[in-house]
Every structure is written in C-alpha cells, then in structure tokens.
Amino acid sequence: MAITAEQNDFMTRVGPGTPAGTLLRRYWQPVALSEELEEKRPLKAVRLLGQDMVLFRDESGQLGLVDRDCPHRGADLAFGRLEDGGLRCPFHGWLFNIKGECLETPAEPENSRFRHSIQQGAYPVVERSGIIFAYMGEGEPPALPEFDCFxxxxxxxxxxxxRWECNWLQALEVGIDPAHASYLHRFFEDADTSESYGKQFRGASADTETPITKVLREYARPNIDAKLTDYGMRIISTRKLDEKQTHVRVTNMVFPEAIVIPMSAHMTISQWHVPIDDTSCHWYAIFTSFTEPVDKKKMRDQRLQLIELPHYTSRRNKQNDYGFNVDEQLKETYTGMGHDINVHDQWAVESQGPIQNRTREHLAASDKCIFAYRRMLVKAIESTLADPKAPVPMMPDAEQAREMIGPISIDGVGASTLTPEQYWEQADRKRREACDWAAKRLTA
Structure with a gap:
C-alpha cells in the first residue's frame, strides 16, 4: 500500500506547528546525555524537533533548558556565562534562571521592573539513567513509565x-522490522560467544549455546506477530529450529518513537529515535543489565571505536561508503560494512534518503509491524490535531506509570511444546528472580 507525498509529510515533518511535531511534543524526548554537560562548563547547545535551545546546570546543580536566542536582541545564549544563579547573556548581561525568568537587566534604570515582563522560552527537564529528557509540549507532561531502564x-x-543523517521515522522503522536481521546483520562465520560482551547479535541466545548469528543465518523466514499493548506494540518473532526447539525473539515498540530489544541473554537495550530536525536524528540507548554491574568503561570504549565526539557521528558514513569492502562482503559479512550492526542500520536508513520517499515503496506481509505502527501514529496525530488533549497511547499518570514494568524483551530458545508466550514469560521470570533489583518488582 503506497502512500501519497502529503501523507508522508504528515508523518515525518516535526517542526513547530507540524502535525507530527505537535504530537511528539506531547512526550518526553531525550535531549542530551548527562555526560555531555561537562563539569567545567555544564552548558550545551542542543537542537530538538527543529528548535534550537541551550541546556545547562546552574550553580546549584539544577537543570535548565531555554531557547537559544536571547529575548533582548537575539544573541546566542550558547556562549552565555553560568553565574549568579542562572545563565547570563554576554551581550548586555541579562540573566535567566532555569524557568526562563529574567532575573537581571543590568543596563536598565536601578528601580526598573522591566525584567518582570520578560519570559524566555523554557522547558521542563528530568534526568534518568544517564539521559536528560525534555518536555516541549503544552500543559502537564505524562509521567515517565517505571520501565526497567529507569x-x-x-x-x-x-x-x-x-547521530544519523535521515528522518526519525525511517530510523525507528528499522528497529521494528524483525525480518531484516537475517540479511542486513548476517555473518558468514560465528564468533566466540564468550567474547560478545557489549556487542549485539554476537552472543548466544538464552537457554542454548547456539550463536544468534547462526540462527539468523540459517533460519531467514521468521514468523512475525504484532500485539498492541498499553505502551505500544509487542513484536514476537519465532523460528522453528527443529521438532523440539523454537527460537523466540521478543522486541517492543514504545510509542511514539522508542524500542526495547534484547542485547543478550542478560542485557536489554531501550532506544529512542529522536528528531533533531526533519532530516537528521539521534538514537539514544540505555543498556540495562540483569546480572552483574555494567562495565561502563568497556561499553564506552567499544562505542568510541565507531562514534566520534563531540558530535557523536559515525566514523563509517556516507562519505566513506560506510567502510564497504568487497572482500569482506564475499567472505565475512553480508553487507561488507564491518561487524558493528549500528553501521548496517545506519546505511539502510540513510540510503533511503534524508526523508524516505514512501510513495515508491511496496510493503509486504513481513512488514506487518510497519503497517501497525503507521496506523497508530496517524491516528494519534489526527486525534491531537482535533483536540490537543485527546487520549493517545502512552500518556500514563503517576499511578499507571508505576505499573509499567519491562517491557519484556527476550532472545532465546525454548521447547516447541511451549507457546511463544509461555516461553518468554518463563524466561523473563527466571531472569528477574535471579536479579536483586528486578526481583523486587515481581508479582505473585
């Protein structure tokens, strides 16, 4: 089912006042990593949903997010000074606190109350598990769910x-497409699974010694099922290995733009695909361990082999053909683009263009999750346009947010006598029972 150019714009454009942008502003959005606010000068220019802002910590450690242009004469607050309880513009010394209130206008008459008429655009921010989230919508934000990663x-x-140079929607859609993994992430040889820490699709599936690379390579036609949930959609992919065993992979789409997927038998990834603007996006990921503490240094060092600071861009990109090597494509990997699956995904979505032309696509039966998600997205956008406070998915209050555990994400091999649901429920309970922090959340 092809869509029109107008329908494509309806789903993809995110600037102020656009249909999709209006919907996405109703949700908490990752705006920066905590580590990006350096101790010496905890201030950073950020761009989110086509808007330019400045994120900072004031002298008391409180987080603030304000529009980047000074409301006096438009100077760039990204070069401001953190002093006297707020952010001061170097042009004329106007001082703003984390709420965007103007605390001082030094050049004005001593008894002037002019500052009280000034309000800089400011946005609520919260910090969870190493990511700073911002709320850019109107009214009260929804509660953040108490998912495992939080x-x-x-x-x-x-x-x-x-950072990827493409629209957010195509970046998200690769994450809710189970069929691509058997090709895009295919390895012709299986690595030592004991060396797989921190590497996706390089370890063994749970409850087996079988490398996931072998499963994906030899069983390339999964059965895909999509179930709507209170948080979005649960995606269950099964591959029958033999008469006794079935591979079960459970991933999740958390509306509007996140996925929760298995990293390994003992670690999950919660990942957001966040629009910088219409033609670029960030992915933010929280890796959550159900066993030992995360080796943060090792995880960071692994990623810095691919990601270049300070802009978090990929060293393998369109300018160098993503490191493509024909000999590697013939002998080692299906893409010839190295062994990091993030590069594979980046090529797939960036090669579709800055904004994918969906008028030319031909979705098939294996794209059922794409169908389901787009229906959900369009319905939520239309509801929001009709009523800015209309009920849409994932708008929990505090009590509802406390009940949101998981979402469960599993990659494992179970007995074919079990239904996929029976297997992943048992596997999740077993993993939680062995984990101190997760066991506390188990219900009878």
Whole structure:
C-alpha cells in the first residue's frame, strides 16, 4: 500500500506547528546525555524537533533548558556565562534562571521592573539513567513509565547515543522490522560467544549455546506477530529450529518513537529515535543489565571505536561508503560494512534518503509491524490535531506509570511444546528472580 507525498509529510515533518511535531511534543524526548554537560562548563547547545535551545546546570546543580536566542536582541545564549544563579547573556548581561525568568537587566534604570515582563522560552527537564529528557509540549507532561531502564540502579545501566543523517521515522522503522536481521546483520562465520560482551547479535541466545548469528543465518523466514499493548506494540518473532526447539525473539515498540530489544541473554537495550530536525536524528540507548554491574568503561570504549565526539557521528558514513569492502562482503559479512550492526542500520536508513520517499515503496506481509505502527501514529496525530488533549497511547499518570514494568524483551530458545508466550514469560521470570533489583518488582 503506497502512500501519497502529503501523507508522508504528515508523518515525518516535526517542526513547530507540524502535525507530527505537535504530537511528539506531547512526550518526553531525550535531549542530551548527562555526560555531555561537562563539569567545567555544564552548558550545551542542543537542537530538538527543529528548535534550537541551550541546556545547562546552574550553580546549584539544577537543570535548565531555554531557547537559544536571547529575548533582548537575539544573541546566542550558547556562549552565555553560568553565574549568579542562572545563565547570563554576554551581550548586555541579562540573566535567566532555569524557568526562563529574567532575573537581571543590568543596563536598565536601578528601580526598573522591566525584567518582570520578560519570559524566555523554557522547558521542563528530568534526568534518568544517564539521559536528560525534555518536555516541549503544552500543559502537564505524562509521567515517565517505571520501565526497567529507569528503575535499575545506576551500576546496572549505561547510556550512549549516535547521530544519523535521515528522518526519525525511517530510523525507528528499522528497529521494528524483525525480518531484516537475517540479511542486513548476517555473518558468514560465528564468533566466540564468550567474547560478545557489549556487542549485539554476537552472543548466544538464552537457554542454548547456539550463536544468534547462526540462527539468523540459517533460519531467514521468521514468523512475525504484532500485539498492541498499553505502551505500544509487542513484536514476537519465532523460528522453528527443529521438532523440539523454537527460537523466540521478543522486541517492543514504545510509542511514539522508542524500542526495547534484547542485547543478550542478560542485557536489554531501550532506544529512542529522536528528531533533531526533519532530516537528521539521534538514537539514544540505555543498556540495562540483569546480572552483574555494567562495565561502563568497556561499553564506552567499544562505542568510541565507531562514534566520534563531540558530535557523536559515525566514523563509517556516507562519505566513506560506510567502510564497504568487497572482500569482506564475499567472505565475512553480508553487507561488507564491518561487524558493528549500528553501521548496517545506519546505511539502510540513510540510503533511503534524508526523508524516505514512501510513495515508491511496496510493503509486504513481513512488514506487518510497519503497517501497525503507521496506523497508530496517524491516528494519534489526527486525534491531537482535533483536540490537543485527546487520549493517545502512552500518556500514563503517576499511578499507571508505576505499573509499567519491562517491557519484556527476550532472545532465546525454548521447547516447541511451549507457546511463544509461555516461553518468554518463563524466561523473563527466571531472569528477574535471579536479579536483586528486578526481583523486587515481581508479582505473585
């Protein structure tokens, strides 16, 4: 089912006043990693949903997010000074606190109350598990769900990010497409699974010694099922290995733009695909361990082999053909683009263009999750345009947010006598029972 150019714009454009942008502003959005606010000068220019802002910590450690242009004469507050309880513009010394209130206008008459008429655009921010989230919508924001990635102790989580040069929607859609992994992430040889720490699709599936690379390579036609949930969609992919065993992979789409997927038998990834603007996006990921504390240094060093600071861009990109090597493509990997699956995904979505032309696509039966998500997205956009407070998915209050555990993400091999649901429920309970912080959340 092809869509029109107008329908494509309806789903993809995110600037102020656009249909999709209006919807996405109703949700908390990752705006930076905590580590990006350096101790010496905790201030950073950020761009989110086509808007330019400045993120900072004031002298008391409180987080603030304000529009980047000074409301006096438009100077760039990204070069401001953090002093006297706020952010001061170097042009004329106007001072703003984290709420955007103007505290001082030094050049004005001593008894002037002019500052009280000034309000800089300011946005609520919260910090969770190494990521700073911002709310750019109107009214009260929804509660953040108490998912595993947000309630696990700091020792058991690690956050990182990267930048892709394409629209956010095609970046998200690769994450809810189970069929691509058997080709895009195919390796012709299986590595030592004991060396797989921190590497996706390089370890063994749970409850087996079989490398996931072998499963994906030899069983390339998964059965895909998509179930709507209170948080979005649960995606269950099964591959029958033989008469006794079935491979089960459970991933999740958390509306509107996140996925929760298995990293390994003992670690999950919660990942957001966040629009910088219409033609670029960041992915933010929280890795959550159900066993030992995360080796943060190792995880960070692994990612810095691919990601270049300070802009979190990929060293393998369109300018160098993503490191493509024909000999590697013939002998080692299906893409010839190295062994990091983030590069494979980046090539796939960036090669579709800055904004994918969906008028030319031909979705098939294996794209059922794409169909389901787009229906959900369009319905939520239309509801929001009709009523800015209309009910849409994932708008929990505090009580509802406390009940949101998981979402469960599993990659494992179970007995074919079990239904996929029976297997992943048992596998999840077993993993939680062995984990101190997760066991506390188990219900009878």
């Amino acid at each position: 309630v696990a102790p700091d020792s058991h989580t690690f956050a990182f990010k990267g």
